[in-house]
Structure formats: structure tokens, C-alpha cells
Amino acid sequence: MSGLSQIGRSQTFWIGTTVIFSYWVVAPWLDTNSQTEWLRAILISVGLTIVVAYTPGVIKFLITPSPVQAQQLTMGIVVAWFGTAMAGIYLLLWRMAGQPPWMVNNDLNGWWLWWQIVGGVLHLTAPRSIENEIPRPNFARLWVALLAGIALGYTVAVMKPDAAGFVDKLRPYISDALRAPDNTG
Template sequence: MIYNDDRPERIRGTIYISILLLFVAYQCINVFVPNADLILATRTLAAGFYATVLYVYGADAWKALTAPNPKRTDFLIVGIWISFASHMMQSLYSILYRLSPSQWLLNSEIVSPIVLLGVVAAILHVSAPGAVDGTVPRRNRVALGVGVGAATVIVALLLITRPDIAPLLERTRPWIGDWWSSSIKGIRQTAHS
């Protein structure tokens, strides 16, 4: 039998295999496909996985959400569902933006509520101390306060200073740009010289 319920699950093994398979597939396709198309493909693939999580957790999240006396684990279940709903909507938005030549979509009013949905999920995860085995996650109001405080200060600084990061981003282009396209162009230029 291929699927054996008695087989122990290994988190690290699942992560390693997933990363290896995704990395190999990505690099094999990346050689031939422009980054814009590959990003669209990865966003679409991610949206498919996010939709799967939403489906699998949907009934449990609804039960937890409507429970008159929710357990601490219910906070995590609803948080997981809301988090992946936010990821799904961000992916769909990204797909629409990439398929549309409309620049106005970049600053659409819908973006912030979609992102803030993920904040609601984070709040649910942090506000359920002891939800797993009575210890995980640990109650740490200080960390929550520091995190919210730091984020607030950074938001204020960014809005007040509006730093021009274009020169910095230009310097990172060789490392985060289109690796295969630049490598292939370099090889072609060398061959033609």
C-alpha cells in the first residue's frame, strides 16, 4: 500500500522534499521562461495550494468560529484559515495586476484590507496562549507590544520621510533580477565577442 497511516510524519523531511522539488522544478523552468511569466505561474500555483488549505480547514474553521465557547485551539484554526484567505486574495490580486496593464490597480483601495486580514490572523495566533499542549504559543504580551510598537514607529518613519530607495534597489538588481536571463545574455555577449 502506498499510503500507510502508521508511518510517522517527519516535519523536516516534508520541508526538505518540498523545497528540493520546488527548487529543481523552478530552476528547470526558469532557464526557459521569463521572470514575469514565472512569477505569474508561481502565484497561480500558490493560489491553488492556498485554496486547498481553505477547503481542508474550512469546516473546522467555521465550527470554531461559531462555537459558543471556543477552545484555545479554535483561535489557531480560525487564524490559519484567515491567514491563508489573506494569502489567497494577495495572490489573486497579484495575478490580476500582472495580467492587467492598468497602473491604477497598484494603488487600489482593496489592497490594504486584504493585507490587514493577515494581521487579524496574526492577532488570533498570538492571543491563544497555551493552545497546543498547554504551552505553545507562549504568552508574551511584551513581545506583542514590542512588535506592534516597532511596526508603528517604522510606519511613521516611512510616511514622514518617504525615503527614495531606488538607488539601493538598483544595486541589488544583479542579485535579485532575472538570474537566467542575465546569465544567458552574458554568455551570448561573450560568444559574439
């Protein structure tokens, strides 16, 4: 059987493709601001759930005398999704605080992107990881992530809490403390 016909028979491929493009069935009728907040909230909860699900595997690999080759892929999953979730939290705080410019021009944005890049590099350089044991999907965790995303989305998009005071209290620790020295002058 050719590779193309095998892909054509793959339920995973067709379900995944349908779910991905179903976004465009709904997106044109939603307010972009609320939609972004909801999607970011779900992304955060899914990301943190992935971190929680895969971290025991990373710990097991780190304490096992003979590590398996899948450890690099598993670690890449944890690192990349941690960076994604933290960037999502930071962006939600930024939106909830009225989008203060100082939060955009900040090294913390680069820090979360760096986590994602390092995670991606670990994925790309993981030797023969598909042949080894990778944590099985856990639908209970998926439901917890979905419900947490809905709760966070409701809090941000519907209740619209004002995070300006909270974010202002963080400013001395983020804005000034994480600034690289100015070597231009």
C-alpha cells in the same frame, strides 16, 4: 535526547527543508514571468483549499457553547490564507491586465495584507493551540488544490487571457470607490 539531535532525526524537517530548497534546483532555468504566474496560481488554489478545509472548524467553534482554545489558531489560519489567496487573485489580475498602475496604488492591496496580518496575530496570540484538536490533513484536498493550481497556472501562463477589459470594468468599483479621502490639501 537533545533537541538538536531530535530535529536531526525528524523526517518532517528534512523532507520540508528539501522541498523548500528544491525551488533553487529548478528556478534558474525557468522564465521568471511564467514561473511567477504558475507559483501564484498554485498559491491561490492552496490558500482557498485551506480556507475551505478549516472554515467548518471555525463555524463549529463559533456555534459551540464551550469553545476550545484551538479556535483562535484555526481562525488565524482561515483569515491569513484568505488574505493570501485574495492578494494572489488580485496580483494575477493585475499581471493579466498589463500591470495597470492604478491597481498598484489602491487600498485593496492593503486590505488583503491586513487580512494576512490579522491572521498572523491570531496565530501568535492563540493560547495552547497545539495541544488541542486541529483539523487533520486531507490529501484529497491537497490533490484538488494542486490540480486547481495547475489548471489556473495553465490558463494564465500558457493561454495568456487578456483581462484588461474585465479589470477596466472593475476600475470604478475598486480604484475610485476604495480611495481614502485626500487630507493633504
